[in-house]
Amino acid sequence: MIASEVVEERVQIPLAAEVLSEERVAYLEGLINQARTAAAVFSQFSQEDVDRIVKPMVLAGLQQAQHLARLAVEETGIGIMEDKFLKNMVATEFVYNYIKNNRTVGIIREFPESNLVEMAEPIGVIFSLTPITNPTSTVLFKCIMAVKTRNAVIFSPHPKAWRCCAEAVRIMYEAALKHGAPEGVFTCLESHTLQDNAYLMQHKHVGLIDATGGPGAVKAAYSSGKPALGVGPGNTPVYLEKTANVNPAVVDIIISKTFDNGTICASEQTLVIDHEIYDSVLKKFADLGAHICNEKETRLLERTVIDPETGFMQPVAVGQKATDIARFVGLSVKPDTKLLIAQIKGVGREHPLSVEKLFPLLAVYRAKSTEEALKVCIDVNHAGGLGHTAVIFSRNDQIIRKFGEVINAGRIIVNSPGSVGALGGVYNDLVPTFSFGCGTGGGNSTTDNVNIYHYLNIKRVARRTQAHMWFRVPNQIYFNMNAVENLRNFPSRSTIIVTNPALEHMGHVDIVRRYIPEQTHVHVSVIPDAEPEVKVVMQGVEALNFYEADQIIALGGGSVIDAAKIMKLKYESPDADLEELAAPFLDLRKRVVRYPTEKVHRARLIAIPTTSGTGSEVTPFAVLTDKEHGRKVTLADYSLSPDVAIVDPQFVMSMPKGLTADTGIDCLTHALEAGVSSYASPYTDSNAMQAIRMVFKYLPVAYEHPDDAEARCMMHNAACIAAMAFSNASVGVNHALAHAFGARFGIAHGRANALMLPHVIAYNASVPSKFMPSPYTQGYVAHKKYATVADLLGLGGHTTDEKVKNLVTAIEQLLDRLGFPRSIADLGISREEFERAMPELTKLAFDDPSWRSNPRMPLMSELADLFWKAYQGRGPAKVDSMPQQQTA
Amino acid sequence: MAMTAVWQTIDDERVVLDLQTAEEKLDGAEGEVVLDFSSVHRVDPSAIRALEKLVNTADKNAVKVALRNVNVDVYKVLKLVKLASRFSFVA
Secondary structure, three states: OOHHHHHHHOOOOOOHHHHOOHHHHHHHHHHHHHHHHHHHHHOOOOHHHHHHHHHHHHHHHHHOHHHHHHHHHHHHOOOOHHHHHHHHHHHHHHHHHHHOOOOOOOEEEEEHHHOEEEEEEEOOEEEEEEOOOOHHHHHHHHHHHHHHOOOEEEEEEOHHHHHHHHHHHHHHHHHHHHOOOOOOOEEEOOOOOHHHHHHHHOOOOOOEEEEEOOHHHHHHHHHOOOOEEEEOOOOEEEEEOOOOOHHHHHHHHHHHHHHHHHOOOOOEEEEEEEHHHHHHHHHHHHHOOEEEOOHHHHHHHHHHOEOOOOOOEOHHHOOOOHHHHHHHHOOOOOOOOOEEEEEOOOOEOOEHHHOOOOOOEEEEEEEOOHHHHHHHHHHHHHOOOOEEEEEEEOOOHHHHHHHHHHOOEEEEEEOOOHHHHHHOOOOOOOOOOOOEOOOHHHOOOOOOEOOHHHHEEEEEEEOOOOOOOOOOOOOEEEEOOOHHHHHHHOOOOEEEEEEOHHHHHOOHHHHHHHOOOOOOEEEEEEOOOOOOEHHHHHHHHHHHHHOOOOEEEEEEOHHHHHHHHHHHHHHHOOOOOHHHHOOOOOOHHHOOOOOOOOOOOOOEEEEEEOOOOOOOOOOOEEEEEEOOOOEEEEEEOHHHOOOEEEEOHHHOOOOOHHHHHHHHHHHHHHHHHHHHOOOOOHHHHHHHHHHHHHHHHHHHHHHHOOOOHHHHHHHHHHHHHHHHHHHHHOOOHHHHHHHHHHHHHOOOHHHHHHHHHHHHHHHHHOOOOOEOOOOOOOOOOHHHHHHHHHHHOOOOOOOHHHHHHHHHHHHHHHHHHOOOOOOOHHHOOOHHHHHHHHHHHHHHHHHOHHHHHOOEOOOHHHHHHHHHHHHHOOOOOOOOOOOHHHHO | OOOEEEEEEOOOOOHHHHHHHHHHOOOOOOOEEEEEOOOOOOOOHHHHHHHHHHHHHHHHOOOEEEEEOOOHHHHHHHHHOOOHHHOEEEO
């Protein structure tokens, strides 16, 4: 920023069209039309076409670098010709070196591992404001960027740098046109007013405003309602830390602060020096040609080069030599003085020289400690320099990192000159630029060094990624009668058997003990026959710790096995927070909470189920009752899966009929829901289909003939096989409904599932009102998969509709045969009571994670509808008519 | 029913000249002008100006202008300069 641009900030931004003459509007419209046509035509150009134009433009700029530098100094009276020449070289050669191999047309980047491709789309017409401080270099830079990105630019130079900028535009335009660029690709406003700028900034055919200049121009750009790159003022703090190499640091600062008489807004403004080296640093500056001002001279400078009203620098001083400034204010300095140094005691309005000074005057501050130095740098940073540039000289990496953390600057330049360093490509690998993005701190949209990518719309072509899937089950499953004998194969020093009182009473524990190797110390932990509570689990963990167990045998139904899973978790990872681990998630692999991997102990978990339904012996789930808060907590992670499952039907031979039916239907529901799940895979399908077939064949037999060992064995296996399917494919909306209903009315899980099942199948087989987004499935196939089940069971039917109906009917017949109630009403729950419960039921069901893998995304209203259908009860199977193309 | 009054093939090497020829034929023409762009690979600003002039003349004469076989790149240019809506496009 320079002072004249500061003045511009105070000028009210006019509403353009109100004050422009018809002729002027016609002129501006002509410019727009020309640029728009050029940009449109440019869109047809290939990368090779573009690159063929860019190189000659760069060469033309290089050839005219001195001519343009001379023009700029003559016209603006600012800066040094030799330095402006260097700027023009950087703006052409260095920028070209960065962009020459970069693609800006068509595909510009590819990410094969992510199936992503980035493609370039030009912006169209760019309206560009250029500054007085770096006039020609900024024009060269922007012209090259524009052609490389196939855009057209209308330039509006600073009024006091118009002639040199117009000449730079002419040189670039002629070179571009000669090598094939579209006519009208660059134009430069003739002598213009703020009204012209406002008109163009608000024009519907301008795609982007690129405003490099003072805060007024930047603010106007951002206020226009157009996408804008507004990059403006700075106030660069420099920290010269005591470990720095002083000699090169001082030289770098002098290079930077005197470069083009300090006109680059990234140049050093206030130098903070550690007191240990303060005096030697000032002496070094003096030795190298700086004038160290005394207090009186400092006061004089404060009054003269800073506007006492605004607190900003005086325009007249911008870009002037140190000796000229000294002469102007009445200081006596040596004729070869390069730099004026004024010592200040603080930052802010009371210390006028702590602001941005785009001339060779550097404020310095003595810091008594690193902390004080950092604080003063923060103060400078916040006194007009937010987001811009900061500099540190140090050999202490920790302090450099701390400086980077506390200073808000798009460029933190380390051990090199601020101004030339920030330009990029000279002292570091920053992207070469003449526009410094200052981020939100500076009211800008970017902190980047503005470059070709800011002149492009970048399109991302995202191809569908084939989702990685999995099939994870315990690596050892022993099954069939007397499979428990395999316990002999598991050596253990100390084993805890977790079970419940009934099973101990029935002698099941004794059977298990019989096969545990003799040398093993065995302790039995009996827990209540209910879903485990936190308190019970923690008592079990105490026992595990006391006996230093290396093996846990869970003998029981789902509740016992779940309890053992959580005991193992807390035993191995005492710091595991069950509350946190139960946090909801949508995708198992992307969940926020990760289960612990570092373990204090290691214990083998062997699960021996005594019911044929939950499948907990192979699942990664565990349900815990939190009585204190009156709720259930579901944990899910493959680390919870038992290490070994022993599926021995001798432990289920005495299951009561009701339990046989309930658990058997739970098993069927697992298999059916896994079969149509959005996570279903050929691996889970094979298990689901086999389990369904086995349930239909053996469940009625096991129910009606409890002593039939084959039926018991097959149902026991079916439960485990179905669990392998849903451990990997998960369940669906049936479970969400059953969990909610079971919890609210105290109904057994299998029974609750049975009440919902026919209605859910009809629901899932219908055209969804809302499809479930899922990367795992291709199209909607639930109805077809139900039809496949019907085929597998030999239920007949010619169309998908008929097959689904037949499946529902077969399930209803099975439920009748197993003596299940036909409706919720049959359970004795009144309509009024059910109606009262409905809001809570639907909320609970919707909160339940089970439906996340359902093929159809349930709406709250649909959940209520399903509850009411279950209340009213099943009758003849009803399936909504499917459109023909869905069933084909 | 509209009659096809003019059928003009536009040569890629002389787009502007061919468009000017087509425009000259518009005076007194009736119905529709079909400009065959099959061989046009790219248009430049002068071609855009010629197209704009032609369509203005066509409007005055109440003649519709159809562009045949315009390639995608040229079609996009016409969209960008807001000219596409003034033509009909035929394959």
